[in-house]
Amino acid sequence: MNGSLVIGMWKKLEGKCVLLFGEPASGKSYALCRIAKELLVLSGKKAYLIWTDTNLFGDYGKELESFCNAEIYRVTSVTSLLSYKLPDIYGSREFNYSFMAIDSISGLEEQVTAGEKLGSPRRNLLLSQLSRNVTYWGSKIAQKFGIPVIITAHSTPMIEGTWHGLDVRPAFTRRAMKNVDVILQHKNDGRIVWKVVLWRSLDWKDWIGKEVSLDELLKGIKPTTLKGFEVRK
Numbered sequence: 001m002n003g004s005l006v007i008g009m010w011k012k013l014e015g016k017c018v019l020l021f022g023e024p025a026s027g028k029s030y031a032l033c034r035i036a037k038e039l040l041v042l043s044g045k046k047a048y049l050i051w052t053d054t055n056l057f058g059d060y061g062k063e064l065e066s067f068c069n070a071e072i073y074r075v076t077s078v079t080s081l082l083s084y085k086l087p088d089i090y091g092s093r094e095f096n097y098s099f100m101a102i103d104s105i106s107g108l109e110e111q112v113t114a115g116e117k118l119g120s121p122r123r124n125l126l127l128s129q130l131s132r133n134v135t136y137w138g139s140k141i142a143q144k145f146g147i148p149v150i151i152t153a154h155s156t157p158m159i160e161g162t163w164h165g166l167d168v169r170p171a172f173t174r175r176a177m178k179n180v181d182v183i184l185q186h187k188n189d190g191r192i193v194w195k196v197v198l199w200r201s202l203d204w205k206d207w208i209g210k211e212v213s214l215d216e217l218l219k220g221i222k223p224t225t226l227k228g229f230e231v232r233k
Contacts, residue, residue, distance in 0.1 A: 009212060009217060009220060010148075010217065010220065010221045012201070012207075013099075013148040013182065014146050014147060014148060015142050015143055015146045015147070015148075016142055016148055016149070016181040016182050017135060017138040017139040017142045017149050017151070017179055017180050017181050017182075018148055018149065018150045018151065018180070018181065018182045018183075018184060019135075019150075019151050019152075019153060019170060019177070019180045019182070019183045019184070020150050020151070020152045020153070020184045020186055020194070021152070021153040021154065021155050021169075021170035021171070021183070021184075021185060021186065022152075022154070022155055022185060022186030022187060022188070023154070023155055023186075023188075024106075024154050026186060026187070026188040027186070027188045027192050028103065028104070028152045028186050029051075029053075029056060029064060029103055029152070030064065030192075031186065031192050031194075031214050032047070032049065032101050032103060032150065032152070033049075033064045033067055033068035033070065034068070034214060034218065035047070035099070035214075035217070035218065035221075036049065036068040036069075036070045036098065036099075037067060037068040037069065038218050038221060039098035039099070039221065040068070040069060040070075040098070042221065043098060045096060045097055045098040046069065046070050046071050046097055046098065047068065047070040047071070047097055047098050047099050047100070047101065048070065048071045048073070048095075048097040048099070048100045048101075049068075049070045049071065049072050049073070049100075049101050049103060050073045050075060050081070050085075050100070050101065050102045050103065051072060051073070051074050051075065051103055051107075052074075052075040052081075052102070052103065052104060052105075052106075052107030052108045052111070053103065053104055053106070053107035054107070054110075056074070056103070057074060061074075071097065073085065075107070075108065075111075078108055078111050078112050078130070081108070082130075082133050082134070082137070086134075086137035086138075086141070087137065089137075089141055090137060090140050090141050090144060095141070095144075095145045095147070097147065098147065099147050099148040099149070099150065100138075100141060100142075100147060100148075100149045100150070101149070101150040101151070101152065102134060102138065102149070102150070102151045102152070103150075103152045104151070104152040104153055104154070105130070105131060105134055105151055105152065105153045106152075106153055106154045106171060108130055108134065109127055109130060109171075112126050112127070112130050113126060113127065128175060128176070131175075131176035132175060132176045132179070134151060134176070135151065135176045135177070135178075135179035135180055136179050138151055138179070139179040139180070139181070142181075151180075152186075153170045153171055154170075154171045155168040155169065155170060155171065155185070156168060156169060156170070156171040164183075164197045164198065166185065166197065168185075170183070177198075180198070181199070181200045181201075182196070182198065182199050182200070183196075183197040183198035183199075184196060184197065185197050187211075191213055191214070191215070192213065192214040193211050193212065193213050193214070194211065194212055194213075194214070194217065195209070195210070195211045196208055196209060196210045196211075
């Protein structure tokens with residue numbers, strides 16, 4: 001990606017609800033923790049990470065938490081998250097974090113659909129409601145506090161045709177995407193790369209299809225591009 005775009009990319013995400021999707025176990029959680037650690041060093045602000053995946057509740061999660069020193073909220077009840085936690089965050093006067101992430105929508109789906117038959121109308125309705133509620137609150141929180149809110153999801157292969165020119169798409173109900181400002185595809189073929197699939201902005205043509213590695217993104221996060229941040233000395 002062009003150097004000036006890399007430098008401006010994180011700032012462009014401020015106030016945006018972002019959907020980050022990729023293969024399971026491809027390093028999405030690690031990437032978010034790398035960014036959280038870098039922003040903490042630059043600004044003194046922690047990230048706020050909402051974890052739903054059971055693999056983050058064990059030793060791996062403890063290692064990541066120690067590594068990035070973020071504020072961690074582990075979800076054990078989807079109802080509590082959607083009815084209390086996210087509305088409470090939105091209702092707060094201040095939310096002094098560098099960014100928020102919900103990692104992942106796929107983990108929430110597993111909790112919601114436990115015991116439901118695959119393909120049942122009720123299961124599909126629950127998934128649709130869940131995705132729309134999560135992106136609704138994610139979008140409102142991002143806009144109110146001017147920070148990126150990143151929602152991660154697994155990818156699923158297209159049965160036929162393509163989606164934005166890709167042979168995979170997020171395992172995510174399409175109706176919920178109306179609340180999403182940016183869609184990034186997470187890829188890891190030895191190095192972590194984010195590809196811009198969708199960007200709702202007037203200058204979107206500068207971004208669609210662009211790829212940036214995690215290392216490039218971290219190098220491009222400069223103190224002068226961080227909203228409301230005071231650089232730590």
